[in-house]
Amino acid sequence: MDAFSAIDLARAQFAFTMSFHIVFPAFSIGLASYLAVLEGLWLWTGREVFINLFNYWLKIFAIAFGMGVVSGIVMSYQFGTNWAAFSDKVGPVIGPLMAYEVLTAFFLEAGFLGVMLFGLKRVGPRLHFLATLMVAIGTLFSAFWILSANSWMQTPTGHAVNAAGQFIPSDWWEVIFNPSFPYRLVHMTLAAYLTTAFVVGGVGAWHLLRDPTRPGPRVMFSMAMWMAALVAPIQILAGDAHGLNTLEHQPAKVMAMEGHFQSHPDGAPLILFGMPDQTNARVDYSIEVPKASSLILKHSLDAPLAGLDTVPREDWPNVALVFWSFRIMVGIGFLMLGIGLASLWARWRGTLYSAGWLHRYALIMSPAGFIAVLAGWITTEAGRQPYLVWGLLRTADSASPLDTPAVASSLIAFIIVYFTVFTIGIFYILRLMAAPPHHGEEGPSRDTPVRAAGITPGPAVTAQEHHG
Numbered sequence: 226m227d228a229f230s231a232i233d234l235a236r237a238q239f240a241f242t243m244s245f246h247i248v249f250p251a252f253s254i255g256l257a258s259y260l261a262v263l264e265g266l267w268l269w270t271g272r273e274v275f276i277n278l279f280n281y282w283l284k285i286f287a288i289a290f291g292m293g294v295v296s297g298i299v300m301s302y303q304f305g306t307n308w309a310a311f312s313d314k315v316g317p318v319i320g321p322l323m324a325y326e327v328l329t330a331f332f333l334e335a336g337f338l339g340v341m342l343f344g345l346k347r348v349g350p351r352l353h354f355l356a357t358l359m360v361a362i363g364t365l366f367s368a369f370w371i372l373s374a375n376s377w378m379q380t381p382t383g384h385a386v387n388a389a390g391q392f393i394p395s396d397w398w399e400v401i402f403n404p405s406f407p408y409r410l411v412h413m414t415l416a417a418y419l420t421t422a423f424v425v426g427g428v429g430a431w432h433l434l435r436d437p438t439r440p441g442p443r444v445m446f447s448m449a450m451w452m453a454a455l456v457a458p459i460q461i462l463a464g465d466a467h468g469l470n471t472l473e474h475q476p477a478k479v480m481a482m483e484g485h486f487q488s489h490p491d492g493a494p495l496i497l498f499g500m501p502d503q504t505n506a507r508v509d510y511s512i513e514v515p516k517a518s519s520l521i522l523k524h525s526l527d528a529p530l531a532g533l534d535t536v537p538r539e540d541w542p543n544v545a546l547v548f549w550s551f552r553i554m555v556g557i558g559f560l561m562l563g564i565g566l567a568s569l570w571a572r573w574r575g576t577l578y579s580a581g582w583l584h585r586y587a588l589i590m591s592p593a594g595f596i597a598v599l600a601g602w603i604t605t606e607a608g609r610q611p612y613l614v615w616g617l618l619r620t621a622d623s624a625s626p627l628d629t630p631a632v633a634s635s636l637i638a639f640i641i642v643y644f645t646v647f648t649i650g651i652f653y654i655l656r657l658m659a660a661p662p663h664h665g666e667e668g669p670s671r672d673t674p675v676r677a678a679g680i681t682p683g684p685a686v687t688a689q690e691h692h693g
Contacts, residue, residue, distance in 0.1 A: 412464060480533045487506070497511075547603075
């Protein structure tokens with residue numbers, strides 16, 4: 226461990242635990258909304274297939290939600306153990322934002338989650354639907370406050386600095402709705418929905434490859450492909466707007482994303498691929514499209530773009546890491562767009578449920594949302610370095626005064642515990658996904674709530690469910 230400092234290990238520990246944590250909220254935010262849609266469709270149409278899918282995904286949501294809560298608790302402790310200086314300096318700003326998350330998101334989720342999980346036969350379908358909606362809204366509130374706090378660290382506004390060197394809020398409206406927050410909120414929320422859609426679509430595809438007549442997988446796959454076709458292009462546009470906002474407020478991050486070590490006064494090329502060499506300030510073996518970067522970022526082929534040669538070297542992020550993580554995220558985004566367009570073609574031809582090639586494509590793409598979320602998070606956070614609060618507080622000035630062995634031992638403990646606990650949880654989720662959703666009689670969970678809602682499924686509904 227002598228090759229690593231305490232701050233290097235503290236950063237590695239935060240990256241490790243955050244990488245585990247972020248995939249669960251990204252999934253549960255989208256899945257909570259999907260459950261609300263399924264239950265709403267069931268109440269509206271009376272089709273048994275919707276409540277069966279609701280019950281199927283509810284078990285998976287409960288496990289994913291629980292693992293997200295457990296992994297999130299660890300994140301808050303790290304602020305006090307490894308990043309005490311950061312907590313002291315930014316606590317007056319970040320602390321209340323985290324408290325607002327508890328007062329809104331956690332209270333909603335804790336108050337209605339039990340009803341959502343166990344209360345359908347006890348409270349009736351309409352009140353149960355309200356509980357499902359409240360849980361879904363709670364997950365969105367959680368994203369709101371966490372992204373507001375993170376965005377403030379990226380584009381800090383609405384604050385002052387007191388005599389003790391602490392950041393204190395001077396305008397809460399500017400703190401919360403800082404310049405990058407709307408873009409991050411939209412981009413992350415859409416990412417969560419797409420992540421869930423591709424998991425749902427992958428599970429539906431898995432079961433369609435085995436039996437293309439099952440109504441549950443058919444509905445799952447169809448809904449997921451609609452999401453891919455409609456939301457993936459919106460996400461690409463939202464990502465472009467987010468990139469332009471980042472160019473305005475964090476130009477060095479965009480320079481690293483683009484691999485622009487040198488300034489380009491007459492139009493910058495778009496470097497598709499290459500090997501960034503930070504030591505020599507160049508990109509080796511690059512494949513470029515002349516002036517395309519200026520066209521994307523400035524909407525003009527000849528627009529000048531500054532490079533990292535205008536930024537002091539001590540303020541450079543890890544260019545290779547940011548460069549490649551950005552390309553992974555963008556590449557997956559276009560693959561998502563591709564499967565959405567392919568599904569429209571298959572739907573138009575009437576082969577959506579019989580096109581094995583499309584089902585295999587969807588199955589391969591099922592973890593793509595998680596990979597894209599991780600790549601996007603790496604781009605955002607590594608691109609902010611060497612700052613924790615952009616331009617104001619360096620990472621090196623934020624860590625706790627700990628010895629290297631102390632941080633190393635906790636990192637090793639986290640690795641062992643996380644891989645043990647979360648591997649078991651993920652394995653169990655995969656086991657649940659491998660089993661097809663039921664499409665037969667389910668007793669009270671089917672008939673009693675439907676009739677209590679004043680809905681009586683007719684013979685046409687039953688025939689539609691059993692024949693897809």
